Amino acid sequence: MLSREDNELLTRTGPGTPMGNLMRRYWIPALFSNQLAEPDGAPVRVKLLGEKLVAFRDTEGRVGLxxxxxxxxxxxxxxGxxxxxxxxxxxxxWKFDVEGNCVDLPSEPWDKDFKRKIKITAYPCIERGGLVWAYMGPPELKPDFPDLEWTLVPDANRYVTRHVQECNWLQAxxxxxxxxxxxxxxxxDEGNADGVRMSLPNRYEVLPMDFGFAAGTCREQGEKNFWTCSIMLMPFHKLISTSPIGAHVWVPVDDENTMNYCIEYWPDKPLSRDDLADSEEAFFIHPQMIPGTDRPIANRDNEYLIDRTLQKSGTSYTGIKGxxxxxxxxxxxxxxxxxxxIEHLGMSDSVIIKMRRLLLKTVQDVAEGATPPGLNAAAYRVRSSRFTVPATVSFEDAVDEFVRVKDPVPAQ
Ligand code: FES
Ligand SMILES: [Fe+2]
Incomplete structure (x- = not known):
């Protein structure tokens, strides 16, 4: 469980909140590039970390937020x-450019100085991996764009969808x-053979790393330890150890809604039809959507289309598909x-407990002036991993060898 204060500290991301300040130190996905398909096209509403914004692509092709x-x-x-x-x-x-300067103020033609004094909040944007990313933090602290592998590969190697989850980012x-x-x-579930096969792990580790943290679960097999290592990249990314490689980005829309970007990619080859077959069936991470919206067809208003007969049949634990x-x-x-x-956490919640402690410490350290992890672009050159090492080797000693990418896709 968490105290009410700590729960607030971790979940609130609006302007001026400690977690909000931490998240604003990173590049944040705002929308798909193709939502702003052409110069001078229609602007798009975007809500990020509780801030209501509008994105547009100007005559020169630059994106403004x-x-x-x-x-x-x-x-x-x-x-507009x-x-x-x-x-x-x-x-x-009144008219504004992508940098937030007021470039025309026709209603006050007699006051030449007024225009100079007017500014609108404008966040710098960069386009990577088919998305527009925004930097909402202090201008002097803007980091380089991270070497996030799925944003560096050719478009044909990558498949990205997004949908809104109607809950706080930390739940996701x-x-x-x-x-x-x-x-x-x-x-x-057909997409999760592991869930059927695997026993509960014997041990859980969470290690702070230069990119965020590495979460390991260990199944002891005699003289050997089999580790599954998930990667958390600050402030809200996950890399999944699947093939093709999976990833999530959980971006707070506001404190009660989260934009869940779901990614599959190969570092070195295009995705095939087979790779995406599961996705089309929505067995894996991409939901089927209500056209033209960010809302899945199965949502809380229809109880996620739960099928109680299927739940009883023994083939699906939930009766919910996907x-x-x-x-x-x-x-x-x-x-x-x-x-x-009001929670009651046990041994099997160790990862959650350790992760919260680390997040709380990071939020507090950064509020006191420390530099958050993951601002060095090269730190993100990592992948999730499953590996077996002798039982005498600790997770901490093994993890670097298995998660660092040895042949990184060149940064742009
Ligand atoms: S409210 Fe926008 S120009 Fe007056
Ligand atoms: Fe899950």
Whole structure:
């Protein structure tokens, strides 16, 4: 369990909150590049970490991400005219460029100085891996874009979807690192042979690393230890040890909604039809979507299409089809922000407990001026891994050898 204060500290990400300040030190996925398909096209509403923003691609192809509210009288720039290298508010014609400068102020032609004084909040953007990423932190602390492998590979090697999860980001992150649920929640699912086969692990480790942390679960096999190592990249990424390689990014939309980006990729070859067959059936991590929205077809309003007959039949533990859908159902069922003061955690929750401690320490250290982990771009050159080592070798001693990528895709 967590104290009410610690739960607040970890879950609140709005402007000025300690966790929000920490997240704003990193590049954050904002939307797909193809949502801004062409210069001077329609602006798109984006909500990140509780901030209402509007994205647009200007005449030169540059992406801007501005506060949605016009600084004149707060009308929404979503209705704006995207023209001649700027977004113009339709209420009284004020116009802003991608850097947030006011470049035209036709309603005050007599005051030449006024325009100079007006600025709108604008976050720098960069396009990588088919997404627009924003940096929302202090300008002088902006890091290089991280060497995140799935953003570096050719487009044909990568498949990315996204959907909104109707709960706080930490429920999604904790769900991603909750090791013991594989044996239960996902049992019987075709995408999860491991869940059927595997016993509960004997040991759990979480190690702070230069990129975030490495979470290891150990099954002892005589003289040898079999480790499954998941990677958490600060502040909200997971790398999954599947083939093709899987990844998640859990971006807070606000404190009660999370944009879950789901990625599959090969470092060195295009994805094949077979690779994606499971995805199309929604057995793995990509849900089937209500067209034109970020909402899955199976959602809490229809109880995730749970089939009680299937649940009783013994072929599916949940009666809910698809791993991602199963995860959503339980994570959202905890409420918009789970009340961690009433939990009862056991041995099998060690990863969750250690991960929370590490996150709390990082938030507190950074609030006191420390530099957060993972700002060095090269630190992200890692993959999840499964490995077997002699029982005499500790997780800590083995992990570097198995998670660091030896043949990184060159950074752009
Ligand atoms: S509210 Fe935008 S120009 Fe007046
Ligand atoms: Fe899961």
């Amino acid at each position: 501005l506060d949605e509210r016009c600084p004149h009288r707060t009308a929404s720039l979503f209705f 005219r995207n023209e001649e290298c700027g977004l113009r508010c339709v209420y009284h014609g 992150l904790e769900g991603g690192f909750d090791t013991s649920h594989l044996t239960f929640l996902h049992r019987g 791993i991602g859908r199963q995860d959503c159902s339980v994570q959202e069922s905890m409420g918009p922000i789970s009340d961690r003061t």
